[in-house]
Amino acid sequence: MLLPNGTAVPGPYLSGNPTLKGEIGQARLNETTAIQNYDALQIRLERRLARGLEFAVNYTWSKCLTNNNGYYARYGDSTGSQASNDNSFQEYAYNLGLDYGVCDHDVTNSFVGNASYDLPYGKGRMFKAPNAFVDAVLGGWQANAVVTVHGGFPISIYDFADPSGTGSAAPRPDCTGPSIQTPYKNFSGGGYIWFDPSTMVNPAPGTLGNCPVGSERGPGLKQVDFSLHKLFSITERQSLEFRAEAINALNSPIFLFQAYSADVFGGSNLGVINTSLGARNLQFGLKYRF
Numbered sequence: 061m062l063l064p065n066g067t068a069v070p071g072p073y074l075s076g077n078p079t080l081k082g083e084i085g086q087a088r089l090n091e092t093t094a095i096q097n098y099d100a101l102q103i104r105l106e107r108r109l110a111r112g113l114e115f116a117v118n119y120t121w122s123k124c125l126t127n128n129n130g131y132y133a134r135y136g137d138s139t140g141s142q143a144s145n146d147n148s149f150q151e152y153a154y155n156l157g158l159d160y161g162v163c164d165h166d167v168t169n170s171f172v173g174n175a176s177y178d179l180p181y182g183k184g185r186m187f188k189a190p191n192a193f194v195d196a197v198l199g200g201w202q203a204n205a206v207v208t209v210h211g212g213f214p215i216s217i218y219d220f221a222d223p224s225g226t227g228s229a230a231p232r233p234d235c236t237g238p239s240i241q242t243p244y245k246n247f248s249g250g251g252y253i254w255f256d257p258s259t260m261v262n263p264a265p266g267t268l269g270n271c272p273v274g275s276e277r278g279p280g281l282k283q284v285d286f287s288l289h290k291l292f293s294i295t296e297r298q299s300l301e302f303r304a305e306a307i308n309a310l311n312s313p314i315f316l317f318q319a320y321s322a323d324v325f326g327g328s329n330l331g332v333i334n335t336s337l338g339a340r341n342l343q344f345g346l347k348y349r350f
Contacts, residue, residue, distance in 0.1 A: 061154050061226065066266020068225035071154065087227040089153040094128035096163065112178030112185070120170045124163035127156045129273075149229035152268055161273030162214045167280075170210040177203050196292065206285040214274025217330070223263045232269035233260040239276055242331075251334030252315075254279060260330075279315040279333065283308050299349045307341040314338035 061071035071087075074080060100122035107115050128150070150159050180186035182199020189195035219233040240256035247253045255276045263269045287305040294300065308314070316335040 062152070062224055062266070062268065066264075068227075068266070084227060086229040087153055088149045088229045091128075094126060094130075094156075095160075096124065096126040096128075098122065098124045098163075109176075112180060113175070115173065115175035117173040118171070121168065122166070122170070123168070124166040125160065126163045127160040129164045151228055151230050151232055152224075152226060158268065159273055164214055164216070164274065166214055166274065167210050167212075171207070172209075173207045175205050179203060200290050202289045204287045204289065208281060208283045208285075211280040212278040215276040215278050216273050217257070217260060217271055217275060219260075219262060219269055221262060223265050224268050225266060226268075228268070231263075232271040232273075232275075234263045234267075234269050235259055235271040235275060236261055241277065243279065247329070247332050247334065249329065249332070249334070251329075251332050253331055254315075254333050255331045257330045276331075281314060282312050283314070283338075284310050284312070297350060301345075301347040301349060303345040303347075305343050305345075307343070308338055309340060311340040 062068050069075075070078070074084070100120055103119045105117040107113065150156055152158050178185065179201045182189055182195050182201070185199070189199045216230075217233060219231050222228050222231045224231060237259040240259060242253050242256050245253040260271060285305070285307050286309040287303060289304075290302050292300040292302065313336045315333045316337050
């Protein structure tokens with residue numbers, strides 16, 4: 061534990077077992093106690109199916125705060141989550157209040173909208189086809205779209221040099237000023253400088269870093285998924301269903317962010333985004349119904 065004069069001494073967990081203390085490199089505490097507060101304003105607008113159109117719009121403005129983000133099912137995650145996916149241990153086991161901050165999946169603004177529209181051309185619709193052949197090709201189509209827009213996830217920065225000497229598993233640097241966001245600023249090595257790390261420094265020896273959990277924000281998400289659907293009737297009981305789908309139809313970049321640095325002075329590209337995932341994916345399907 062850390063004394064007021066900056067000296068680190070064995071805490072009550074280790075003071076009676078010097079052999080064990082000499083074999084431990086980091087102090088990690090697992091407890092089933094934590095607090096979390098979530099407040100949100102949620103708005104939903106919906107139009108039920110009428111004249112071939114239905115849609116729903118959802119907006120959420122929220123804030124999530126916790127002193128323990130947890131780590132279960134997070135290590136080895138290959139899903140490309142934009143969340144911080146940080147070290148998930150406390151900075152100082154004797155004061156969990158130092159880790160009270162935004163949840164690693166906190167998103168201030170989130171918008172999701174979906175719509176389905178029967179194009180008004182073909183048999184039984186506003187504009188009739190001149191003949192059966194034209195109706196089979198151009199009539200009876202349905203268009204569907206999903207729009208997802210949300211802000212960035214929090215990012216916690218670490219300083220694994222651990223100047224405090226406490227064996228902290230998740231030491232943070234000192235923040236000398238507010239976060240400086242620089243989204244889409246070109247990086248000479250390729251990619252973008254998403255935030256400026258110049259406000260982060262190594263803490264003085266024998267002290268804990270004062271940068272809060274989630275001091276930075278990563279890129280958000282803007283994605284449109286689109287599909288076309290048509291049912292070709294063969295007989296009363298037989299039909300062919302055709303679908304064409306475009307996932308991320310506008311091919312918007314989905315940035316993948318490295319959430320932490322081994323050392324704020326370690327020469328890594330702290331604050332830089334140079335990888336992405338989720339490029340546009342086109343897929344087609346044909347189903348025979350009988």
